Amino acid sequence: MASGQIDENLEWIKSSLKFAIPSLIIYSLCSYYLILWVQYNYSLVVPLGLILLQKLISILIALMKVRKYKFEWLTVLDSILKTLFIALLILACFDFIKVIFAGAPLYASNILLSILSYKNPSNFAICIHVFGIIIQWSFTVAFIFLSLRYQETIDWPWLYLFWPLWLIISLSCISAFLYIVKKIVLWLKESIKIIYPLWLFLNIFGISLTFGLFIVNLCSYINYKDKNVFIRGCAIFGSFLLFSALTTLAVYKYIVQWIADAFRSFAAQEPQSPAVNRPLRNLHKSMFLSKISSTFYKTINQKIQPQESEEEEEKGKNKSISSIKDCLICYSNECDSVLIPCGHGGICNDCSIKLLESGKDCHICRNSIEKVLKINKKDNIVINTTVVENEIS
Template sequence: MNQLQLSQAQSPRESNFDYDEQPQTQSIQLIENRAALSIITNIQILVAIFQILLILFNSYIAFDLSYKISLLYVTILHFLQIIRIGVNNNKRIQNNQQCCISVFWGVLSISYYGCLIYFLENDDFPIQYPILMYLIFTLTWFVLTLNNYLKNKNDKNFILILQVLFRFFFVLQLMMINLKQIQWIDWDWIYVFTILWMFLSIICIFQLIFLFDFICKAASFLQERDPINREAFNQQIIGSLWINLLILCVSGLPTFSMVCYTIKLQTGKNSYNTLSITLSVIYSLVFIVFTLYYRISLSQFVSQIQQSRVVENNVENNADNQQRYQLNSPSSKHRNHLIKSKEQILTHLPQYLIRLSQTYFMPANDKDKDNASQQKQPQKFQFEQQHFKRNKTDQDQPKFSNRNSLTEINSDKDTQCFNCYQNESCAVYMPCGHGGLCVKCATEWFNEKQECLICRKPVESVIQISQSEQNKVQVIDVLAF
């Protein structure tokens, strides 16, 4: 559409009409594989960080390693998280509100760890006040995040809610531990860790579910005889086993360590903490080696998961868009009911349109109502209203300095498409009412941008018209919607 591109160059908003070239299939696959490898690498880093923390914790229990090392390690992690948040905000990945709250929460966490070290060195320090402020701020953050999610429900806000909720329960667990240390609550340690036990129980349930899924896939693989299907099942088995190893990082090993720590707090005896350290080291090595060995298969597995999520989101969006099709005439005051088919669209469209100019139409019924109302109005008011409508119509049309601009195509006899100058102009965009295009140009532009070529407003449907009377056309078909 060369003429269409020429009209774009004349448009005052030509930046909205730049065509983006579609990447080739191989380029898309390469980008998806790189994204999958990036996700796998990030997961490896997170697993390594968590296992180091678990080893330091077990070393504190088994070998009386200074607790300051573990707290210093966690403090460094929070400091690195603050730096990462600042970098992401600089790249405009997060909004400013969430960035500021996340940074302040990280600073508050570091401050709390400093107070905790001082409390462990001096028992008379009132640790309840820092942890209470820590908890109130986290709860406020959760309320704000929940409010944002209710206003804009999407996957990103939902994941953010889960993250903030996890932090809230983490701080609540810390508060229960501190209250036990200052003897504000007289519970056994096994009850003090109630929130942690609940979290570990949920993770263990997920572990059993994914383990059952892995067993089912392994059984299907053994029964399958087709080599192609066996290869597909093999990739699914590798991915399922990798997920089970990943969940084991936050389910089995922490549960075993917390059981050993609870026994020590209750009885004062060390039990199997050395074994817990050994298991953490072995697990870390197995997970890293397994991930590196099956890196290609895992990247394909992650890519398939991402593609399935994209397909599901597209299906949901298409369903939502079909339910939102509401056609309004340019001067109507009330929205019509939801429209899902061409026949229903035709029933909700006006039967006739009035041609106000070569590129602008409005429903004949509304035009008749305006004429009837003007007959009852004083002559001075009619003149002001007509002058206002004429100015408003002129404002809707884009202003061009070119001789062949749209505003100069006002001849009723000229029925050619102002874009290609070859076919008859018989298409109108709804609900804005702008036309002057042929069927081919109008539908091609609608498929590209789904907005009006003249006023840049969203287009809900493209209708076909036929000349009925002078300055009056009939709606005969719906070309696209």
């Protein structure tokens, strides 16, 4: 994995974690509010309004990312669809529309998420998007069954309507358990850091387990009107969400660093693709270069007068902080090449040709290399260089 892609993944994860913390707090408050709904018959518009506010914030965040990542316009559209879904649910609370019709934006959002997983350039992000698609489809299918049951189209027991969520909860708990067992074995053998894998395990396993308990207690309340059981389930689920948010906030910086180290370790283990030798050609041209520093040259379009040449030479001597004679890559040959278009030097002709042939980037700025200039006369003003470039260029 390239360094730029790793940095992009980390930025994506940072923003996701930052957004997850207030989201957990909002859902925790909604869970506590359900206690008031059961006890005093409060309206469900309030928790839906909090979730609507969260979705509006997600739209603003996605809009800010569009400037940097072009594929984020799909994320904006997905956030708008989810916001519209919550807004329609509020209308359904007042019986303005049927509940099942309120899910239309959610159905469209599921299809959009599939497209988003292909547009995102990050392999790690694709995995997370696929996991998100599975979870959202599970909630969507459960929502359809609940809507049909609410409208008395079907008469299934309430507990059976949540079968897609039971499947996700089971898979999440099993996966989290196997993950922490593997990490504990590595901790015993190689003394790896165990605190952050434990944090991940507690969040996945704990949220899945308490959410399952919440669903069971909800069904018990609907069937038997047992308020105490449902209140207990809401309190446990809401408290764990709040605990998860606070712990994530407390160790946020260390979690990001742990994920960054995991990315770099994974990237180091990836097999490197074999170098592809590109066909090259030599062109003898008279070009003019101005030496800016010991490793940087600038091309000049026209011939410089002798007086200007002396001035450029003096500037070059002042700007050069050191004199590099040996190649920065092999440390054996003399520096006699410049990479184009970035203008960086400090390497020998053999190493520069190898970089161009294998399609690698500049050793200093990591920009792509189009041509190589071999310096035949070395001075602050350089002429009679040999241009080496791809045959297809």
